[in-house]
Amino acid sequence: MLKLIPDSRTSQVLGSFILLAILLFITGDISITTATPGAEFQRMLAGLLHPQWPPFDALTQVLLQTISYALLGVAIAAIGGFILSLFFHCRLIRIVCASVRAVHELFWGLLLIQLFGLQPLAGILAIAIPYTGILAKIYAEIKQEIQQRKKLYLPTHSSYLSQFFYADWPQIKTDFASYTLYRFECGLRSGTILGFIGLPTLGFQLETSFMQGHYAEVAGLLLIFYGLIATVHWWGQFKFWPIYLVLALIYLWPNIIFTGNNLEWLLHQLIPLPLSTAEVNFYSWFKPILTEQLLPGLWQTLVTGHIALVLSAALALILYPLLSHHFGNPVTRWGGHISLVVMRSTPELILGFAFLLLWGPSLLPAIAALAIHNGAIIAHLTGRHSNHIVLRPDAPSGINSYSYEITPRLFNQFLVFTFYRWEVIMRESALLGILGLHTLGFFIDSAFESFRLDVAIILIIAGAMLNIAVDSAGRLLRQYLQLPGHLVISNNR
Amino acid sequence: MTRLILILCITLFVTPTVSARTFVFTAIPDNDETRLIQRFGKIATYLSDTLNIKVKYIPVKSYPAAVTAFRHNQVQLAWFGGLTGVQARRLTPGAQAIAQGQEDPKFKSYFIAHISTGLQLADDLPQAFYGKTMLFGSKSSTSGRLMPEFYLRKQLQNTPGEIFSRVGFSGNHSRTIALVQSGAYQLGAVNYQVWEQELADGKIDTSKVAIIWTTPDYPDYHWTVRGDIDAVWGDGFAAKLQQALFDINDPELLAAFPRSGFIPASNTDYDVIESSAKNIGLLD
Known part of the structure; x- marks a missing residue:
């Protein structure tokens, strides 16, 4: 069972990751503070088992809002991302893309609501902006992968654009399409959780039901959400998009307002107070922000993210056999597939919210939510990867196969998936502060509540820098461990 | 299709x-x-x-x-x-x-406490607040945060972060009452009107949660x-x-x-x- 770890570098790195996680778990703010978590759990379970739905009218509205935001947001991001990916060799473009995607769409939402008010434009752009950064990067990676694979013979003087459209495009368009569709699925998730900050999407209803303890309605809404995600490959095909986009635009148009002088107002609000008001001293203004918000927020984000990363990985190792053809039978695999879909489709904000109600405030709800969501994603990727492994006829089976054959053979790929997820986990761990745990999101939300946008932007930028740092650390670690560099992108769902 | x-x-x-x-x-x-x-x-x-x-x-x-x-x-x-x-x-x-x-x-806020704290209605905020967990309403609520915190600082000469072992924000007054009643937090600050209304509606179990201090009017x-x-x-x-x-x-x-x-x-x-x-x- 212990021959999991292939070489000493890997065992050093993993050993220290695990040790650090245990240390942080013991010293960190982790506890169950509710007096009777069992009672709330029973009410939750009773509700979940008897789903109810809000009135058809209200339900249609929130669904249409959610889908429209996702459609328009992802469409804009696909165009923007495509254009930017053509210039991805330029360092500045890469930096811009890395910066916009390092900020979670909910923080973009909070910022854009200040600019546009509570209207569709804020929601659409909150999805479009970070997704542009993500898609530009992925498109560029796909392109690079293809270009390395095959060189077509074109006249030497053919322009960059004709090289691209005649040689590369036919080969990469299916990968582009498949990844963009995956992003659309993510967009539906993002659109949903934008409701938590006040836009009229599915999350708005979800939060209302949660807050009032109407768990039956929570269950009903979640079932609809799973249905939406599970069938996206059927109704979300690109051939329908032109119609969808026009309809989405028609649907949202009456509520879209392009307001004039607000950008100026916003920019003025973003200037740090001491620079716009002479009587405030910069040091006395910045010091409490640094010591009471920024540093504690960053620390709690790191603690949450790190423990969640290790737990996600552990969970993924336990769960991946549920999907793998090497274990179980069709029935267990089907059950495993369904449970993993539910685990990874439920937005971590919603999981966190539920755990918070159950266990009370500490870092624990955030850690559990992140571990379940991300663990299921890594398990899914790993499980699918395991299906490529071909076994000898006399290979062991069951637990022996798991411990000595399959897991060791896919361990490197599993690490790649995990380290790719590291950055995402950190971004989400910052975000979950919105629920009241003291990660960066808590302080960002507080700054927005008191309309101190100058403070909010400083905290958001700090969070983005943390993300970029974690992203680079992940890349360095992958190099240090000599892991396969590329992630099979079309596999990434 | x-x-x-x-x-x-x-x-x-x-x-x-x-x-x-x-x-x-x-x-x-x-x-x-x-x-x-x-x-x-x-x-x-x-x-x-x-x-x-x-x-x-x-x-x-x-x-x-x-x-x-x-x-x-x-x-x-x-x-x-x-x-x-x-x-x-x-x-x-x-x-x-x-x-x-x-x-x-002439609005006011109530400080409420879970019965397990043993705190009772008093004229001043007790020193026993130190080390307890405290729940406010929304971060920008007047009766659920601003004025309770103002009087808290005035009487105990410290910030909530220094007084309590944990400070939370519930979002609204109904939730504050529910969370203190369930024991998720030991203390809470609520809008007196919401409290009275929920009490009249029978949503409050007075054997679990009680008023321990009333703020001056604002x-x-x-x-x-x-x-x-x-x-x-x-x-x-x-x-x-x-x-x-x-x-x-x-x-x-x-x-x-x-x-x-x-x-x-x-x-x-x-x-x-x-x-x-x-x-x-x-x-x-």
């Missing part, structure tokens, strides 16, 4: 849109949404009948969302708390406080309108609206609030709120 989807989409998307000239208002979500919709739905009907215009209430998710909607003219009128009203008027030049409930000039909830409504809705509209609010005498409508009537208010009534907020660092 394609056609089916198309037809489905068209029927779904063609939904009636709200006319451009609907007068829209909102309120800070200080209570369960069901109750808010019930309360403000009645107000919308009343205003609509009285002023002969279309009036609509839109619910919002958070206190700052109400302020932001007001600033962006997505609502023209709002039922704010003391602090959110001050925030909204600082961000929206020309906005005016026009009416408040009869009870609102001004709180009020109606605020944008400064530009006369320009859009005709001269004297703000005055008509104000009169309509004063004229509310339907007992059912007032009970939904719950207020016994509405009286004039002005921006300067909330100077004390502004200075308290500056005092504890909630405003610059």
